[in-house]
Every structure is written in structure tokens, then in C-alpha cells.
Amino acid sequence: MADESSVFSRWIAASPFPTSAFTPTSRRCIVSIAPTPAVDVQVRVNHALKDCPHGLGDQIMGTHEEGVVVLHGRVDTFYHKQVAQELLRKVDGVERVVNLLEVHWAALPSRGLDQ
Numbered sequence: 547m548a549d550e551s552s553v554f555s556r557w558i559a560a561s562p563f564p565t566s567a568f569t570p571t572s573r574r575c576i577v578s579i580a581p582t583p584a585v586d587v588q589v590r591v592n593h594a595l596k597d598c599p600h601g602l603g604d605q606i607m608g609t610h611e612e613g614v615v616v617l618h619g620r621v622d623t624f625y626h627k628q629v630a631q632e633l634l635r636k637v638d639g640v641e642r643v644v645n646l647l648e649v650h651w652a653a654l655p656s657r658g659l660d661q
Contacts, residue, residue: 584610587639591615594637595630602630606647613641620650 588610596603606619608630615634621627631645 583639584612587613587637590637590639591634594633598629598633600626600629602626602633606630608634610640613639614644615640615642616644617647620648622650624649 591608591610592603595606595608602621605621606617608615608617615637617630617634621630627645627647627649630647631643634640634643
């Protein structure tokens with residue numbers, strides 16, 4: 547039977563995580579692994595939408611992949627559609643925004659223009 551510490555050492559060597567994330571005595575992974583840049587950008591996109599003063603974070607979603615953010619969801623006006631796009635263009639790590647937001651006119655109040 548193989549020595550338990552050598553099995554653990556081979557497991558650590560084959561792991562994609564930094565060796566400082568493991569402790570041989572506890573045989574547990576310590577959650578101190580740095581996030582990847584793509585995850586960082588997705589987190590910043592989520593925060594930008596959530597913190598938007600127009601409250602768009604509840605209505606739309608942005609997914610990030612390789613510098614491109616794709617916006618999905620519904621907004622009430624074309625102004626909100628543009629605001630979301632411009633908001634995400636300013637996020638560090640976003641190179642391009644594909645705006646697939648739908649404008650949902652039924653949510654708009656009547657202004658009496660049809661009278």
C-alpha cells in the first residue's frame with residue numbers, strides 16, 4: 547500500500563490549484579484560491595447592474611465571455627436599454643456589449659396622446 551503522505555503529495559501536484567491552498571495535516575482544501583479574470587469581470591458586471599440607480603438589476607442579466615457581455619431581459623424604455631449598455635461599456639474588462647434587451651411597451655403608463 548502506498549504511503550498516505552506520498553499519495554497526498556501526488557494529488558496536490560496534479561491539482562490545478564496553487565499548492566499553498568492545501569495543508570497536508572488537515573487534508574482539506576483551504577478556500578483561498580484567487581478568482582480568474584473572467585470571473586472578476588462577471589462579478590463587476592453583476593454589481594454594475596445591481597447598483598444601477600434605475601433599478602435595472604432586477605429586470606436584466608448580463609453574461610460575460612472573453613470580453614463580450616450579452617444583455618438579456620426586458621426594460622420599460624429605449625432609454626433604459628441604452629443606459630444598461632453604456633453602464634456595462636464602462637466596466638473594466640468589457641470590450642464589447644451585445645444588447646439583446648427587449649423594450650416592453652405595455653409597462654408604460656398611458657400619457658393620453660391617443661385622445
